[in-house]
Amino acid sequence: AEPDPLITETQGFAQSLGDGVDATPYGLPIEYESDVIRRNVEWLTADTISSINFTPIHALDGTITPQGCAFERHHSGAIDMSKDEYRLMVNGLVGTPLVFTYSDLERFPRENHVYFCECAANTGMEWAGAQLNGAQFTHGMIHNMEYSGVPLRTLLEEAGLPDDLDGKWVYVEGHDASSNGRSIPIEKALDDVLVAFKANGEALRKEHGYPVRLVVPGWEGNMWVKWLRRIEITDGPVESREETSKYTDTLADGTSRKWTWVMDAKSVVTSPSPQAPISHGPGPMVITGLAWSGHGAITRVDVSKDGGKTWETARLAKPGEKMALTRFYLDTVWDGSEMLLQSRAMDETGYVQPTKTQLREVRGENSIYHNNCIQTWHVKENGEAENVEVS
Amino acid sequence: EAEPAPSSPPVAAQTSEAPAEGLLVAAAQADEGGSGAKFGIGREALPEEIDAWDVNIMPNGEGLPEGSGSVADGEGLFSENCAVCHGEFAEGIGNWPELAGGEGTLADKDPVKTVGSYWPYLSTAWDYVHRSMPFGNAQSLSDDEVYAIVAYILYSNFIVDDEFVLSNENFLEVEMPNADGFIVDDRAETEYPMWRAEPCMENCKDEVKITMKATVLDVTPEEEGTVAEALTEAKAELEEAGSDSEGSETVEASAEETADTEAPAEDISAPDPELVAAGEKVFRKCSACHKVGEGAKNGSGPQLNGIVGREVGGVDGFNYSGTLADHGGVWDEALLAEFLADPRGTMSGTKMAFAGLRKEEDRAAVIAYLKSVGE
Numbered sequence: 140a141e142p143d144p145l146i147t148e149t150q151g152f153a154q155s156l157g158d159g160v161d162a163t164p165y166g167l168p169i170e171y172e173s174d175v176i177r178r179n180v181e182w183l184t185a186d187t188i189s190s191i192n193f194t195p196i197h198a199l200d201g202t203i204t205p206q207g208c209a210f211e212r213h214h215s216g217a218i219d220m221s222k223d224e225y226r227l228m229v230n231g232l233v234g235t236p237l238v239f240t241y242s243d244l245e246r247f248p249r250e251n252h253v254y255f256c257e258c259a260a261n262t263g264m265e266w267a268g269a270q271l272n273g274a275q276f277t278h279g280m281i282h283n284m285e286y287s288g289v290p291l292r293t294l295l296e297e298a299g300l301p302d303d304l305d306g307k308w309v310y311v312e313g314h315d316a317s318s319n320g321r322s323i324p325i326e327k328a329l330d331d332v333l334v335a336f337k338a339n340g341e342a343l344r345k346e347h348g349y350p351v352r353l354v355v356p357g358w359e360g361n362m363w364v365k366w367l368r369r370i371e372i373t374d375g376p377v378e379s380r381e382e383t384s385k386y387t388d389t390l391a392d393g394t395s396r397k398w399t400w401v402m403d404a405k406s407v408v409t410s411p412s413p414q415a416p417i418s419h420g421p422g423p424m425v426i427t428g429l430a431w432s433g434h435g436a437i438t439r440v441d442v443s444k445d446g447g448k449t450w451e452t453a454r455l456a457k458p459g460e461k462m463a464l465t466r467f468y469l470d471t472v473w474d475g476s477e478m479l480l481q482s483r484a485m486d487e488t489g490y491v492q493p494t495k496t497q498l499r500e501v502r503g504e505n506s507i508y509h510n511n512c513i514q515t516w517h518v519k520e521n522g523e524a525e526n527v528e529v530s
Numbered sequence: 531e532a533e534p535a536p537s538s539p540p541v542a543a544q545t546s547e548a549p550a551e552g553l554l555v556a557a558a559q560a561d562e563g564g565s566g567a568k569f570g571i572g573r574e575a576l577p578e579e580i581d582a583w584d585v586n587i588m589p590n591g592e593g594l595p596e597g598s599g600s601v602a603d604g605e606g607l608f609s610e611n612c613a614v615c616h617g618e619f620a621e622g623i624g625n626w627p628e629l630a631g632g633e634g635t636l637a638d639k640d641p642v643k644t645v646g647s648y649w650p651y652l653s654t655a656w657d658y659v660h661r662s663m664p665f666g667n668a669q670s671l672s673d674d675e676v677y678a679i680v681a682y683i684l685y686s687n688f689i690v691d692d693e694f695v696l697s698n699e700n701f702l703e704v705e706m707p708n709a710d711g712f713i714v715d716d717r718a719e720t721e722y723p724m725w726r727a728e729p730c731m732e733n734c735k736d737e738v739k740i741t742m743k744a745t746v747l748d749v750t751p752e753e754e755g756t757v758a759e760a761l762t763e764a765k766a767e768l769e770e771a772g773s774d775s776e777g778s779e780t781v782e783a784s785a786e787e788t789a790d791t792e793a794p795a796e797d798i799s800a801p802d803p804e805l806v807a808a809g810e811k812v813f814r815k816c817s818a819c820h821k822v823g824e825g826a827k828n829g830s831g832p833q834l835n836g837i838v839g840r841e842v843g844g845v846d847g848f849n850y851s852g853t854l855a856d857h858g859g860v861w862d863e864a865l866l867a868e869f870l871a872d873p874r875g876t877m878s879g880t881k882m883a884f885a886g887l888r889k890e891e892d893r894a895a896v897i898a899y900l901k902s903v904g905e
Binding site for chain 2: 178179180181182183184185186188189214215216228229230231235236237238239240243246247268269270271272273276296297310312316317318320368369371373375376377378379380383384387389391392393394395396397398399400401403413441445446447448449450451479483485488489490491492493497501504505517525526527528529530
């Protein structure tokens with residue numbers, strides 16, 4: 140074999156000098172990673188101001204999503220608001236309605252938690268058939284971050300909870316022009332909802348609700364109100380646009396489910412996948428992907444190479460955590476023949492991720508939201524992969 | 531069916547080993563349930579502040595202000611404020627939402643979900659129009675105007691007749707056709723028992739066949755971060771407006787045009803960066819409908835590359851009103867400033883629903899911005 144000139148010849152970077160510190164005071168990924176970016180699907184929505192894009196999950200590893208490539212969803216655009224301009228009101232059926240500034244929030248005892256945020260419409264374009272060719276597009280309406288913030292319970296107690304909590308709800312809304320508002324039952328509001336101002340250690344990005352957003356673990360992303368403006372205890376749900384005309388799931392007979400908040404257990408192989416083909420030929424390889432459940436921790440992920448005839452249990456990178464992404468690996472040897480790759484998640488409640496056929500039998504094809512079906516990638520002999528459906 | 535989850539630990543548990551006495555007291559109070567911990571942080575919200583922000587309307591009409599509006603008034607208001615996206619008859623333009631029609635389609639293959647066919651509560655329509663519309667100019671409508679627009683949307687759905695006047699008094703008398711069309715999440719009964727079972731590991735199926743491939747549809751954007759140009763029939767079906775498909779040609783054409791009209795002397799002078807920056811902010815009011823910059827395509831309004839010096843009504847493939855199409859001449863700064871001050875007064879019949887920029891400095895800024903980009 141010929142000697143490798145990358146080894147035998149002195150390279151420029153081994154001879155001359157690189158950048159000094161502060162070359163980029165806030166760092167960006169190196170240019171060779173410029174394809175690891177959010178992407179949108181233009182035909183989905185009328186305008187990017189009221190739209191969504193997708194996390195490049197096919198190119199990431201581990202479980203934490205960097206903020207800079209975590210999917211965005213806006214209803215009236217990402218607004219420009221400083222911490223000084225920020226106000227949060229707690230009102231309604233409370234002892235004393237209160238107003239907090241940003242610096243007020245930083246004085247309450249704080250917690251840190253890692254949670255996934257998944258848009259209810261993730262995989263929604265796949266109800267009627269395999270449509271988008273890439274894990275980024277089929278499953279990229281998700282991110283997973285470590286949040287720092289104040290429990291919503293703390294703020295509600297500061298304002299004074301009503302004596303009788305039965306039948307009470309909490310309405311939350313944002314500062315932006317859409318003032319996206321959702322009703323949350325008081326039990327959830329007092330359980331694990333977080334009023335967050337940091338993600339992955341740094342301030343929230345503008346596109347994720349800077350300076351303050353709501354974190355509603357395990358529940359659909361639309362409820363994670365950004366630019367959180369107001370929290371109201373009410374004696375019933377508001378039935379806002381986002382919880383009636385949107386984020387309701389129409390069944391085959393035309394009736395629609397409402398209040399479908401929890402994101403059921405789901406998984407996807409992120410590599411290999413259409414945007415991450417096998418480039419090395421037969422031999423040892425790593426099949427990897429993500430699993431998550433809004434009901435709690437992931438306990439097991441199985442992988443099939445033959446479209447669901449036989450399954451083998453994958454290795455979890457670490458034990459599943461409640462309402463957070465879990466990374467799985469199947470360290471295997473590829474014989475070079477084609478594969479129909481699938482993954483199947485199980486959570487701590489014993490729920491097993493269903494097939495698309497099973498979901499359609501219950502829900503039909505018009506639900507739009509909450510499609511947590513098993514995904515199939517057809518990996519060909521040349522290593523390329525395609526989004527398919529199988530019998 | 532709320533999930534069992536650990537209750538949050540008492541406040542003091544996350545603080546240092548020797549928490550301040552106040553925190554211990556607070557934690558003790560929290561443990562007793564009821565009123566819970568108080569830190570004395572924040573201030574009382576004033577009644578005027580609550581009035582300003584607490585505008586939600588409950589399904590039983592609670593929160594509705596006094597007022598009224600007729601279908602007839604609503605028709606004009608809808609045309610001015612809403613039709614640019616939703617169509618004159620609330621039928622929706624392009625991918626913008628349809629607000630009318632679709633009755634009886636909810637069990638069909640592609641249900642048409644509108645205020646008439648789908649929305650269970652009228653309060654939702656009033657609340658949403660009042661707080662979030664028009665797109666790009668939210669909270670600009672008076673209460674009576676909101677009543678009128680909602681009345682017109684009801685009329686567009688054949689729910690009320692053309693004489694109807696909607697008010698806070700008759701609000702609950704309106705019957706929404708799909709009011710009984712919703713059930714509360716029943717997955718815990720209809721799905722979870724089926725799917726909480728030990729999964730099959732071997733010989734789970736006799737054979738496996740590929741039944742559908744994504745590449746048949748080919749609607750996936752290309753990798754380069756740019757948008758796929760060759761979107762297929764699926765896209766053509768989805769987008770009825772049609773103007774988009776001409777987008778890339780249009781940009782090329784206008785680039786040539788700009789080159790032909792060689793910049794006059796005043797355009798060569800360096801733009802004032804502060805004015806341009808101010809104009810970029812003002813342009814947010816326009817950006818819902820107008821795109822500008824590299825690759826800008828027509829949306830609800832035409833793309834604005836090289837607009838200063840561009841022919842009036844000059845973008846191929848954009849469906850201008852007759853007034854703009856027949857106007858002739860070019861947009862110089864004076865004409866643009868006049869139009870931006872009072873769009874419908876200057877160009878009677880324009881489809882641009884924007885009310886105009888009242889401040890002269892805003893007009894100057896946005897023109898400076900438009901000159902600085904997309905030339």
